Amino acid sequence: MSVSTVRYETVIGLECHAQLRTRSKLFCSCSTAFGQAPNLNTCPVCLGLPGALPVLNRDAVVLAVRAGLALNCTIHPVSQWSRKNYFYPDLPKGYQISQYDRPFAENGHLDIEVGGETRRVRIQRIHMEEDAGKSLHEGFPGSDRHTHIDLNRSGTPLIEIVTHPDLRSAEESQEYLTRLKEILEYIDVCDGNMEEGSLRCDANVSIREPGAELGTRTELKNLNSIRFLGAAIEHEAERQAGVVEGGGRVVQETRLWNSADERTVSMRSKEEAHDYRYFPEPDLPLLVVDEPWVGELRGTLAELPAARRRRFVGEHGLSAYDAGVLTSTRALADYFESVVELCGHAKDAANWIMGDLLRLVKDDEIDLKDLSEIRLRPEMLAAMIAMIDAGTISGKIGKTVIEAMYRSGQSPESIVETQGLRQISDTGEIEKIVDAIIDANPGPAAQVRSGKAGTIGWFVGQVMKATEGRANPKSVNELLRKKLAG
Amino acid sequence: MSPKPATIAELARDYREGRARASDVIARTMDAIERSEPGLNAFVSTRRDKAMDEARAADAAFDEGRPVGTLAGIPIAVKDNMHIRGEPTTCASRILENYVPPYHSTAVDRLRSAGAIVVGKTNMDEFAMGSSTENSAFSPTRNPRDPERVPGGSSGGSAAAVAAGLVPAALGSDTGGSIRQPASFCGVVGLKPTYGRVSRYGLVAFGSSLDQIGPLTGSVADTARILQAIAGFDPLDSTSADVPAPDWIRELDAPVQGTKVGVPKEYFADGMDAGVAERVRAGIDRLEGLGCRIEELSLPHTEFAVATYYLICTAEASSNLARYDGVRYGLRAGGDTLQSMYRRTRMAGFGPEVKRRILLGTYALSAGYYDAYYLKAQKVRTLILEDFRKAFERVDLLVTPTTPTPAFRIGENIDDPLAMYLNDIFTTTCNLAGLPGVSVPCGRIGRLPVGMQLIGKHFDEGAVLRAAHHFEQAGGFDG
Numbered sequence: 001m002s003v004s005t006v007r008y009e010t011v012i013g014l015e016c017h018a019q020l021r022t023r024s025k026l027f028c029s030c031s032t033a034f035g036q037a038p039n040l041n042t043c044p045v046c047l048g049l050p051g052a053l054p055v056l057n058r059d060a061v062v063l064a065v066r067a068g069l070a071l072n073c074t075i076h077p078v079s080q081w082s083r084k085n086y087f088y089p090d091l092p093k094g095y096q097i098s099q100y101d102r103p104f105a106e107n108g109h110l111d112i113e114v115g116g117e118t119r120r121v122r123i124q125r126i127h128m129e130e131d132a133g134k135s136l137h138e139g140f141p142g143s144d145r146h147t148h149i150d151l152n153r154s155g156t157p158l159i160e161i162v163t164h165p166d167l168r169s170a171e172e173s174q175e176y177l178t179r180l181k182e183i184l185e186y187i188d189v190c191d192g193n194m195e196e197g198s199l200r201c202d203a204n205v206s207i208r209e210p211g212a213e214l215g216t217r218t219e220l221k222n223l224n225s226i227r228f229l230g231a232a233i234e235h236e237a238e239r240q241a242g243v244v245e246g247g248g249r250v251v252q253e254t255r256l257w258n259s260a261d262e263r264t265v266s267m268r269s270k271e272e273a274h275d276y277r278y279f280p281e282p283d284l285p286l287l288v289v290d291e292p293w294v295g296e297l298r299g300t301l302a303e304l305p306a307a308r309r310r311r312f313v314g315e316h317g318l319s320a321y322d323a324g325v326l327t328s329t330r331a332l333a334d335y336f337e338s339v340v341e342l343c344g345h346a347k348d349a350a351n352w353i354m355g356d357l358l359r360l361v362k363d364d365e366i367d368l369k370d371l372s373e374i375r376l377r378p379e380m381l382a383a384m385i386a387m388i389d390a391g392t393i394s395g396k397i398g399k400t401v402i403e404a405m406y407r408s409g410q411s412p413e414s415i416v417e418t419q420g421l422r423q424i425s426d427t428g429e430i431e432k433i434v435d436a437i438i439d440a441n442p443g444p445a446a447q448v449r450s451g452k453a454g455t456i457g458w459f460v461g462q463v464m465k466a467t468e469g470r471a472n473p474k475s476v477n478e479l480l481r482k483k484l485a486g
Numbered sequence: 487m488s489p490k491p492a493t494i495a496e497l498a499r500d501y502r503e504g505r506a507r508a509s510d511v512i513a514r515t516m517d518a519i520e521r522s523e524p525g526l527n528a529f530v531s532t533r534r535d536k537a538m539d540e541a542r543a544a545d546a547a548f549d550e551g552r553p554v555g556t557l558a559g560i561p562i563a564v565k566d567n568m569h570i571r572g573e574p575t576t577c578a579s580r581i582l583e584n585y586v587p588p589y590h591s592t593a594v595d596r597l598r599s600a601g602a603i604v605v606g607k608t609n610m611d612e613f614a615m616g617s618s619t620e621n622s623a624f625s626p627t628r629n630p631r632d633p634e635r636v637p638g639g640s641s642g643g644s645a646a647a648v649a650a651g652l653v654p655a656a657l658g659s660d661t662g663g664s665i666r667q668p669a670s671f672c673g674v675v676g677l678k679p680t681y682g683r684v685s686r687y688g689l690v691a692f693g694s695s696l697d698q699i700g701p702l703t704g705s706v707a708d709t710a711r712i713l714q715a716i717a718g719f720d721p722l723d724s725t726s727a728d729v730p731a732p733d734w735i736r737e738l739d740a741p742v743q744g745t746k747v748g749v750p751k752e753y754f755a756d757g758m759d760a761g762v763a764e765r766v767r768a769g770i771d772r773l774e775g776l777g778c779r780i781e782e783l784s785l786p787h788t789e790f791a792v793a794t795y796y797l798i799c800t801a802e803a804s805s806n807l808a809r810y811d812g813v814r815y816g817l818r819a820g821g822d823t824l825q826s827m828y829r830r831t832r833m834a835g836f837g838p839e840v841k842r843r844i845l846l847g848t849y850a851l852s853a854g855y856y857d858a859y860y861l862k863a864q865k866v867r868t869l870i871l872e873d874f875r876k877a878f879e880r881v882d883l884l885v886t887p888t889t890p891t892p893a894f895r896i897g898e899n900i901d902d903p904l905a906m907y908l909n910d911i912f913t914t915t916c917n918l919a920g921l922p923g924v925s926v927p928c929g930r931i932g933r934l935p936v937g938m939q940l941i942g943k944h945f946d947e948g949a950v951l952r953a954a955h956h957f958e959q960a961g962g963f964d965g
Binding site: 051054085087278282283 | 567575585587589591689694722723802804805807809828
């Protein structure tokens with residue numbers, strides 16, 4: 001076990017930036033679509049041209065407030081925009097419009113479960129701000145000499161969610177980020193895509209001997225996956241413990257996580273830190289979110305994942321594990337509930353979705369958030385489960401049908417009809433086949449009759465093979481036992 | 487001195503009655519502007535060809551009896567910090583010398599929609615920072631009343647163009663007096679509307695919480711006509727107010743009898759030019775003669791206005807001008823590193839006064855100084871606003887001198903920023919409080935005009951213009 005985990009307690013606070021899922025930018029009507037040709041989604045406002053002025057996108061406020069409510073924050077009726085001033089080539093105005101001393105939401109919390117225990121992570125504040133553009137250092141003719149600027153992202157709406165230093169391990173931090181991501185996705189506030197940068201996380205990390213005052217913290221940046229967050233925190237705690245054990249002092253600084261080398265490197269010290277010269281943004285009025293509006297937004301807030309998990313266990317009788325899997329995205333949970341609503345068989349629905357559907361979806365590398373777009377509609381799966389329940393097809397055939405539905409988008413009825421998959425429940429028809437197979441295999445038949453009961457399974461397999469799996473397995477079993485009785 | 491130029495009303499009547507053609511008027515205007523250069527230097531750029539095209543289109547509309555806008559065929563000059571799409575906006579700065587905006591400013595767009603023909607862009611102090619138009623990167627403008635003197639600033643080119651009779655009206659912008667002070671120095675009418683009355687969209691920002699576009703004209707009635715065209719809510723400017731615009735022109739002739747006019751004693755302080763004080767006092771007597779009830783009162787925080795103003799406007803400017811970094815548009819001076827490119831671009835692109843204000847503003851916002859400077863200035867700003875609120879419980883209007891002195895000599899104050907800043911002593915309060923203020927001529931000292939300022943309640947340009955109109959009618963154009 002490492003020095004840091006034995007002797008020191010790691011104290012972590014997270015600052016997460018989430019891109020709000022609006023169609024247009026925070027202060028202009030340009031599209032927020034990802035992956036466009038550079039500088040296509042721009043206008044005088046997000047290019048920071050002289051004389052252009054910001055106009056607030058109301059949709060962004062709706063999403064931001066929804067996040068604030070989902071994270072149990074107090075929503076301030078009046079908050080203020082501020083300018084954060086710094087020079088950078090991809091920051092076209094030379095300042096970022098953000099919120100500083102008067103954020104729109106404060107004093108929230110998010111409960112996480114670690115090692116079977118619930119821990120409350122306090123959220124200090126959430127504020128809104130606009131994103132900067134991107135500096136492109138490669139991929140263009142002349143990239144060896146020039147940096148190119150893409151301002152498509154400039155002005156994209158973000159919220160920054162800042163926790164108190166309430167986290168005590170990499171694992172807790174990862175759990176917090178996982179739950180935060182899940183909530184933001186659930187309430188349609190953020191698509192949670194960490195690779196594309198829709199969700200970004202910085203970690204403030206310090207170590208101390210248990211019970212001591214907070215140590216000097218470093219800020220870790222460039223943590224663009226949940227795994228990197230954990231790795232970076234562990235490495236940083238180790239590094240700090242090494243510094244302290246070596247008789248040194250941790251220096252307050254910003255450190256960049258390098259995932260290739262698996263270590264953090266110093267980016268800038270406290271002395272080099274920017275003086276952002278925040279002041280109230282004179283181009284925008286105060287942001288007013290009055291109580292009736294908050295009430296209205298509270299009313300439209302989707303059921304949060306933790307509540308839904310509890311309900312899936314209580315109402316649908318699922319195990320905690322199954323409920324966890326099925327609520328991992330809102331689209332999956334919605335899918336499951338649609339199926340259950342139509343066919344009434346919660347456990348069967350859970351099994352089909354978790355077993356077959358998720359495998360198919362995973363093989364095709366479809367994101368679980370996009371589940372509502374697959375060809376296999378919930379009503380089709382519900383119909384198939386009903387057909388199994390009614391004995392129209394066997395459960396085994398169900399595996400063929402679900403895949404066919406998934407590929408073709410055809411209804412289970414039509415697949416069963418066109419492929420002749422209907423279950424053979426007519427005992428007369430099955431009996432003929434059973435008799436033929438017994439006649440053709442006198443050796444194994446004798447074995448069964450002489451008491452080697454295991455061989456009966458072989459006969460079941462032969463019958464199913466002959467009927468292409470369509471024979472009612474119950475009837476097949478009964479008939480074989482009768483005919484091969486000793 | 488040229489003969490008294492035609493007003494908008496006169497020109498419009500001549501067009502209507504077929505006694506003048508826009509193409510003739512615009513051609514004469516362009517010729518006159520050319521003759522005035524380079525002596526006057528009121529313009530940074532002119533747009534003869536485009537203006538002539540627009541004039542011919544206006545003539546065709548008149549000829550065919552099609553409906554035309556209220557300003558159809560009227561030549562107008564626009565300060566070079568407001569955009570016309572596809573045409574240069576320089577802000578009289580090297581850093582924007584070759585900048586061509588891809589969009590229109592709302593105010594200019596509205597003027598042109600009303601039929602006005604923009605003949606050119608007027609000279610100004612660089613980025614509207616100054617009180618003399620000497621801070622232009624393209625040479626100072628001279629005062630048409632006395633070429634040895636400044637026209638005031640920062641809208642000096644607009645004031646000079648109107649005073650020289652080149653155009654009946656011009657647009658300026660006013661952050662701390664930049665319309666009213668040059669109007670006063672040049673002997674024309676200049677209105678700074680209520681903050682929020684006119685959209686700032688497409689006006690290159692200097693001090694965003696103070697900037698306001700307004701008219702400079704030869705008469706109060708023409709100021710009302712221009713205001714009528716440019717005022718009103720603009721969804722592209724979040725600080726523009728959704729307040730209905732009354733019919734200012736019609737309201738000009740409503741009686742002023744019984745209007746309560748306050749005279750704030752702090753505006754007649756020691757050190758003021760005696761001639762200015764005398765003429766403004768005479769102006770106040772004239773208002774009384776028109777039936778206004780004059781009352782002396784106090785605006786106790788006035789003495790802090792200039793300091794407050796220079797902290798707030800420089801703080802905002804330091805941020806507003808950060809975008810001129812050589813990365814996307816405007817001047818770029820090469821450098822080996824990003825930092826050196828920034829440094830060299832801004833060193834070469836900005837003049838000394840702009841640099842001074844960026845430094846002052848950066849300092850006022852810096853960690854450790856913010857509370858003592860910027861925040862305190864905001865608190866004093868609230869106190870100044872409160873002074874006005876109390877005063878307007880008692881009176882309808884306030885009357886003050888526009889400036890403590892008449893136009894000073896070119897070069898006289900250029901090395902003394904503080905003396906230059908004190909020119910704004912009577913005008914910054916309107917900007918800090920967001921109130922409408924007009925400067926009207928109220929006499930001369932020798933050749934030099936003196937201006938009287940009338941300040942009204944928020945969005946009560948009506949009362950300001952009405953009193954100014956009656957005042958002007960009672961005293962003749964030159965007071």
